[in-house]
Amino acid sequence: MRTIIGAALLTGASAFIPTAPIVPRALRTALSAEDEIQSLRNIAIIAHVDHGKTTLVDAMLKNADVWRENEVAGERVMDSNDQERERGITILAKNAAITYKGTKINIVDTPGHADFGGEVERIMNMVDGVLLVVDSVEGPKPQTRFVLRKALERGIKPMLVVNKIDRPAARPEYVVDMTFDLFCELGATDEQTDFDTCYASAIKGQSGLTPDSLEDTMFPLFEKILKLPPPPVTSESATEPVQLLIANIDYDDFKGKLGIGRLTAGTLTVGDTVGFTKPGEDLKKGKISELFIFDNLGRTSVKSACAGEIVVVAGLADVMIGDTVVDKDDPKPMEPIAVEEPTVRMTFSVNKSPMAGRDPKSSKLTSRMIRDRLMKELDRNVALRVEDDPDSADTYIVSGRGQLHLTVLIETMRREGFELMIGSPTVIYKKDPETGKKLEPFEEIECTVPEEYVGAVVDILSKRKGEMQDMAASTSGESTTTIKYLLPTRGILGLRNAALTATRGTAVLDSVFHNYLPFAGEIECRDKGSLIAFEDGTVTPHGIVGAQDRGSMFVPPRIEVYKDMIIGIHQRPGDLKVNICKQKALTNMRAASKDNTVSLTPPIDLSLDAMVEYINEEEVVEVTPTFMRMSKRPGWDKKKTAKSARS
DSSP, X not given: OOOOSSSOOOOSOGGGOOOSOOOOGGGGTTSOHHHHHHTEEXXXXXXXXXXXXXXXXXXXXXXXXXXXXXXXXXXSTTOOSHHHHHHTSOOSOEEEEEEETTXXXXXXXXXXXXXXXXXXXXHGGGOSEEEEEEETTTOSOHHHHHHHHHHHHXXXXXXXXXXXXXXXXXXXXXXXXXXXXXXXXXXXXXXXXXXXXXXXXXXXXXXXXXXXXXXXXXXXXXXXXXXXXXXXXXXXXXXXXXXXXEEEEEEETXXXXXXXXXXXXXXXXXXXXXXXXXXXXXOEEEEXXXXXXXXXXXXXXXXXXXXXXXXXXXXXXXXXXXXXXXXXXXXXXXXXXXXXXXXXXXXXXXXXXXXXXXXXXXXXXXXXXXXXXXXXXXXXXXXXXXXXXXXXXXXXXXXXXXXHHHHHHHHHHHHTTBOEEEEOOEEOOEEOTTTOOEEEEEEEEEEEEEXXXXXXXXXXXXXXXXXXXXXXXXXXXXSEEEEEEEEXXXXXXXXXXXXXXXXXXXXXXXXXXXXXXXXXXXXXOOOSOEEEESSSEEOOHHHHHHHTTSEEESOOTTOEEXXXXXXXXXXXXXXXXXXXXXXXXXXXXXOTTGGGGOOOOOOOOOOHHHHHHHOOTTEEEEEOSSOEEEEEOTTHHHHHXXXXXXX
16 A cells, blocks of 8 residues: 655655555545544744754655655755755755644744754744754854754744764764753743654654664654644634734745745635734735645645645735735734844945956946845845945945855845945944943854864964964864854854864854944954055966965966956965966076976955955945956055045
């Protein structure tokens, strides 16, 4: 007899052959409204970055028969965004749904990186339980604390999944104890600290109730999920006024803007005229043109949906994240989603370099196009802020949770055909309302390094005004040391590259926002200047031979450069202009074989993130669909001369 979860039975991998009887969703149509609610679970999967959330979802989907018999099961299928696959991280929260033993399980996969914490905060309104995934060796990390705190504050019931249990250095008992201590530190209730635990190796598709008795399916995990609470609604909720808090926005080329959220009360039906608003704001009205629920990796159109279900509504063109879809005659809006404020900002402006508009793939160059795109991003990126620059009509100040948060947006716009000029990242300061003192954001840093590099890392962090909180040797049997620091956010800008260079690429660096604290003083983050192009032209091998003795180069021969473009790192403090385009004089005063001995050092290939980390306040990054260049701001030398004259 073939058993089914969701769509079809997956074959070809014995590790994922179902062993328990499962009732398909089609057989549940006769259930009463109350039974329907009790047979529903809305869960989010939260964790620190690289602890295996998305791989765990893959294993759950494989056991849920999402793929047909003749279909190849994908890897990290929830990471559908190009940048997510390239960077190996989850950036956007995404929904899926499976069915196990007659219970539909709505799953929300969330990002693990601190810069995308806003994605985690806004989906907490959609779920009633969370799977807290923790690495069996590393244990709780900084982002684990952040996401768990958000879940506990909402009163959500957590469940612990100790993942990567197959690692040789796995220490599950230690990880469970550390996680319990973390629950207590965060003020969890007695009910929340009495959490269930499941052990898993997501990449192998194994799970079990103890570390030593893993099964080759995810059914032990599914059984634990069924013990999480159903939506807190009753059969009477279906007759109450509609309440649907929009937690996410999606777009469809044919259906327009789509609002996603959990239906807290009432029943939605296709064709209903509803209102949507925030507390204290005017009521807007719209008509539900289509209604969807999540089914496996896609969406299924339905005629109506009752309280407790996560739904997708179409037809409300002006709906925003934080709006509540309500009964137009009896509106009862819910409190909007509160997310933490951004801490880092950058300037986005029109490309004004001499090579602006010369990229054949560029299609969006004007300030109006840039502004429209940034305003559209605000629809779904709740942690982002955009404001006009008071000093320039074609420049916008974009604020986010961190440098990575903003560079992901820049890369997305670059791939869409935009040309931009990006300023250096700066932190957002505040003023203490009581004392009037200047406050700046601080981050909690956790750095794991081999023992021989501890001194170098401590030196780097101390120079950036860091305050050591803890330092301890690893208890996992590895010859590493974990260092914990409290560091100004200013000190984090460019820190990753410096730490990797000092430790030969072996440092593992994690950070999470701590709080606003008094200003720590000036920080000198870059001790070397830049090599700058002396004039417009094409780079020649002869020019590079003379310039590479002065530092490390960013550009290869035979590419075009312009005056004041940054072409390398000066080996000493201060900037230096070099003529990298000079031609060799054609005279007969040389040996015939002299050119054969010329050797060029390969240039440093910088990514967008590395460029943004490198530049200072008087430098910019020029971004086009094909090229990325660094240069000095227009008029930088005049400002420098005027500053020197005043001093």
